[in-house]
Amino acid sequence: MTAVSQLEELLQRIGYKLDLTPTQHQLAEERYKSVGKWLQEAQGVIGGRNTEIYPQGSMRLGTTVKPVKREDREGKIFYQEQKEYDLDFVYELNLRPEENSPMAVLEALEKRLREHDGYKRMIERKKRCVRLVYSNEFHMDILPACSMSPHSTLIAIPDRERRAWLSSNPKGFASWFEGRAGQGKKEFLESIQPLPDHTYAKPPLVRVVQLLKRWRDHSFNKEMAPCSILLTTLAGYLFQGEIGILDALHSFTTRLKSEIGQSNRVLRVSNPTNPGEIFSEQWEKFPASYREFCVQVQSLGEQIDQLLKNPGLEKAQDIFKNLFGEASVKDALKDSALALQKLREEGRLRVDVKTGILGAAAVRSVAVKPNNFFGNEIL
Amino acid sequence: MAIQDHLIKATYPNFEGGCQRNRGSWTGCIQPTELSPSYKVKVEYVSGERPNVYVLDPALRHREPNEPIPHMYDQKRLCLFYPSSGDWSPADPIAHTVIPWASLWLYFYEIWFLTGEWLGKGIHSE
Numbered sequence: 001m002t003a004v005s006q007l008e009e010l011l012q013r014i015g016y017k018l019d020l021t022p023t024q025h026q027l028a029e030e031r032y033k034s035v036g037k038w039l040q041e042a043q044g045v046i047g048g049r050n051t052e053i054y055p056q057g058s059m060r061l062g063t064t065v066k067p068v069k070r071e072d073r074e075g076k077i078f079y080q081e082q083k084e085y086d087l088d089f090v091y092e093l094n095l096r097p098e099e100n101s102p103m104a105v106l107e108a109l110e111k112r113l114r115e116h117d118g119y120k121r122m123i124e125r126k127k128r129c130v131r132l133v134y135s136n137e138f139h140m141d142i143l144p145a146c147s148m149s150p151h152s153t154l155i156a157i158p159d160r161e162r163r164a165w166l167s168s169n170p171k172g173f174a175s176w177f178e179g180r181a182g183q184g185k186k187e188f189l190e191s192i193q194p195l196p197d198h199t200y201a202k203p204p205l206v207r208v209v210q211l212l213k214r215w216r217d218h219s220f221n222k223e224m225a226p227c228s229i230l231l232t233t234l235a236g237y238l239f240q241g242e243i244g245i246l247d248a249l250h251s252f253t254t255r256l257k258s259e260i261g262q263s264n265r266v267l268r269v270s271n272p273t274n275p276g277e278i279f280s281e282q283w284e285k286f287p288a289s290y291r292e293f294c295v296q297v298q299s300l301g302e303q304i305d306q307l308l309k310n311p312g313l314e315k316a317q318d319i320f321k322n323l324f325g326e327a328s329v330k331d332a333l334k335d336s337a338l339a340l341q342k343l344r345e346e347g348r349l350r351v352d353v354k355t356g357i358l359g360a361a362a363v364r365s366v367a368v369k370p371n372n373f374f375g376n377e378i379l
Numbered sequence: 380m381a382i383q384d385h386l387i388k389a390t391y392p393n394f395e396g397g398c399q400r401n402r403g404s405w406t407g408c409i410q411p412t413e414l415s416p417s418y419k420v421k422v423e424y425v426s427g428e429r430p431n432v433y434v435l436d437p438a439l440r441h442r443e444p445n446e447p448i449p450h451m452y453d454q455k456r457l458c459l460f461y462p463s464s465g466d467w468s469p470a471d472p473i474a475h476t477v478i479p480w481a482s483l484w485l486y487f488y489e490i491w492f493l494t495g496e497w498l499g500k501g502i503h504s505e
Contacts, residue, residue, distance in 0.1 A: 003413040313414040317493050330494045337490040337498035344483065344499075351479040353390050355417075356409030358482055366390065368479040371466045373450035373487070373501030374458040 003311040004246060009195070010316060011245040013332035014324055015207040016200040018065045018214055020085060024137065028059065032089050032140060035132065038116055039091060039109070046108040046144070050094035056143070056170035057088040061177050062202060063209040063232065068217045068325065085138035088129075090145050090170055092155060097146040097165045102158030106130070109144045127160050154274065172273030177236050181205035184241030191243050196343055196360040200335075204248045205239045211249065214324045215300060224292040230279045233269050250308060253301030260297070266290045344368060380426055386474040387422070394478075401426035406435070409478070411486035418485055422477060427469050430477050432457040434485070442492060449497045450484065457484050458501075 020028065036053030039046060058064040064085055091109065110130050113119040124131040129143040145155040145168070153172040156165035181203045192198040212231045220226070238255045242248035259267060266284055271277035283290035303319045320329040343349040343360055350365035351358055358368070384398045387405050394407030403424045410417040416437055424430040433456060439448055450458045459480040460466035467476055487499030 006412055006414045311414055312416070313412070313489055314493070316414065333490055333494050334496060334498060337487065337494075340486065341498055341500065349483070351482050354392060356391075356411060356478070356482040357413060358411050358486055366475050366479060368483055369466075369471075369476050371459060371476070371480050371483075372461040372464055373480075373484060373497075373499055374461040 004244065004308075005191075006313075007246055007307065007311055007316055008244050009336060010320065010329075010332050011211065012201045012207060013335045014214075014320060014328045015202060015210045015245070017328055017331045017335070018210045019062075019202075020059075020064050020066075020138075024085070028085075028087055028138060028140070031134070032087075035089075035113075035119070035140065035142065036091065038119070039112055042108075042112045042115075044108060045095060045100060045105060046093065046112050048094055052092045053142075054090055054092070054171075055088065056090050056174070058213075058228065058232075059087045059089070060170070060174050061209070061232070062206050063213065063228075065210050065213040065217065068214075069327065083136050084133065086141070087138050088141045088143065090143050090155065092145050092147060095146045097148065097156035100146070102156075102165050103160070103163055105144045105146075106158050106160065109142065113142075125160075128157055128166075166277075167274055168277065169271065169274040173271060176272050177205075177232065180236040180239050183239065184243050187241075187243045196348065197339060204242055204245045205235060207245045208239070208248045208252060209235050211245070211324065212252075214328065215296075218323065218325050219296055220292065223286075224289045226289070226293055227279070227282065230269055230282070233272065233279050237269075237272070246304065246308065249300075250304050253297055253304060256297050257301060260294050344370075380424075383424065383473050386472045387478070390474040391478065396422075398424075407478075409482045409485060411482045411489065415485065415489055420481055422473060422481075424473060429462060429467075430473055432459060432477060432481050432484075439488065440492060442495060448488065449491060450487075450499075450501055457481060459484055461501075 032053055032055065039053070040049060040051055041047060054060075064087070067083060067085065093105065095105070110123065110125065113123055113130060113132070119132055122132045122134065124133060124139075126141060129141045131139050131141050133139045143157055145157045146165070148154040148156055148167065154167055154169050157168045158164075159166050185203065188203055192201045195201070209232050212235055213228055216225050216231060234256065235252060238252050239248060240251060242251055266287060267280060267290070268278065268284075269280040271279060278284075283293070300323065303323060307316060307319050317329055317333065320332075340349065340358065347367070347370070348360050349358060349368040350360065351368055352365050380398045380401060380403055384396075384403055384405075387394050387396075391407055394405050396405030397403065405422045406419065408417045408419050418434055419436040421433045421435055422430055423433070441448060447454055452458055459477055483499065487497055491497045
């Protein structure tokens with residue numbers, strides 16, 4: 001493995017640790033389907049068999065990010081604690097938006113959830129949806145929606161503040177993102193093939209989005225933080241099929257700095273599948289948050305450059321700790337050591353004779369025979 | 380002893396040293412991973428005894444002044460195998476056992492240094 005591919009493995013593992021665990025993922029699937037069933041069994045506008053519940057956002061894109069813990073923000077002034085994964089779902093109704101009031105739909109959804117003994121204790125009312133909180137695990141945001149046309153994936157979603165329907169396109173957005181992430185897919189799959197175990201690997205763009213979200217949670221004050229959909233869209237636009245995460249992060253910061261530098265005005269980012277929907281609204285309303293974003297991107301870029309210029313394990317640990325939190329890096333390092341230990345136990349570990357480098361596939365190499373490290377730990 | 384000497388030098392082109400009668404000493408560089416520094420190590424061996432491995436440069440570091448580095452003898456030599464376990468016997472070529480184990484030891488040392496955990500398993504004797 002080259003130094004860069006070793007960094008790549010670490011970044012993949014950091015990303016893997018940010019994912020929902022397979023158990024959490026299964027639980028989330030079961031729970032949203034149960035909610036869907038409960039809603040479908042309702043009478044009136046909210047129920048019916050032609051309704052559909054489906055994941056959107058990070059749950060759909062595979063870009064969920066584990067909430068930041070207190071110890072991860074050690075030494076940082078700004079800190080926001082979040083206990084749960086944030087998972088989003090659309091409940092698409094068989095209604096015409098022009099014939100139904102958005103407020104009535106939100107109310108009907110909430111009313112139906114309140115009829116359930118379990119859900120009624122978990123409800124929080126949000127701007128556009130109803131949230132069910134599964135304490136310390138995840139919360140599910142259920143967004144009621146009406147299809148706008150049978151010929152497109154556009155939907156109408158309610159907004160409490162404006163008391164109106166807004167347009168959105170989560171299915172379209174997901175296809176767009178998957179298309180962007182699919183660039184360079186063949187080369188990426190080839191690149192992970194030689195790894196003895198690559199079940200933890202995901203396409204670079206997916207990992208880049210997760211890492212950017214974690215970097216955001218770790219580096220920004222809550223009021224200044226760019227929202228997830230904005231980061232996801234920017235990453236998707238700027239991705240050009242790089243086959244590695246580090247390379248993709250490097251290109252992301254380079255291209256973004258150039259976009260930022262081209263104008264004194266705030267960068268405008270719209271929904272690629274619904275151009276009227278402006279994701280960068282927060283920057284326009286609150287320019288200080290845009291300036292903060294520019295500063296942070298600059299710093300992110302510098303750290304990635306440093307790492308590419310002088311790759312070393314200690315340096316990498318330092319930079320990743322600074323960007324993504326100590327616990328993430330520690331866990332990733334431990335996972336890679338355990339993977340190597342497993343190779344060793346299976347008798348598949350070899351040592352390159354020219355350098356002493358360990359790995360599964362060194363060409364001029366000798367096998368590492370079984371041994372037990374011993375010692376008398378006297379200082 | 381001459382066989383040990385021959386195998387070490389034939390296997391690892393960057394190892395230097397040699398033997399006289401029943402004593403051998405070799406120095407060479409090992410880099411456990413591409414992200415690691417290259418460590419200069421010295422292997423000392425007296426026929427029939429346990430080979431000793433020292434890390435010369437860069438020097439090994441403690442996490443905390445009072446926290447010993449795991450799996451070392453007297454904080455000077457690497458403990459690469461359990462003496463009475465049969466992991467190693469004088470019939471085994473150092474080139475195929477002790478040197479690969481030193482690389483493995485350095486790998487787990489680096490992870491230990493960064494995480495505080497020795498993940499290479501092994502047997503402790505406090």
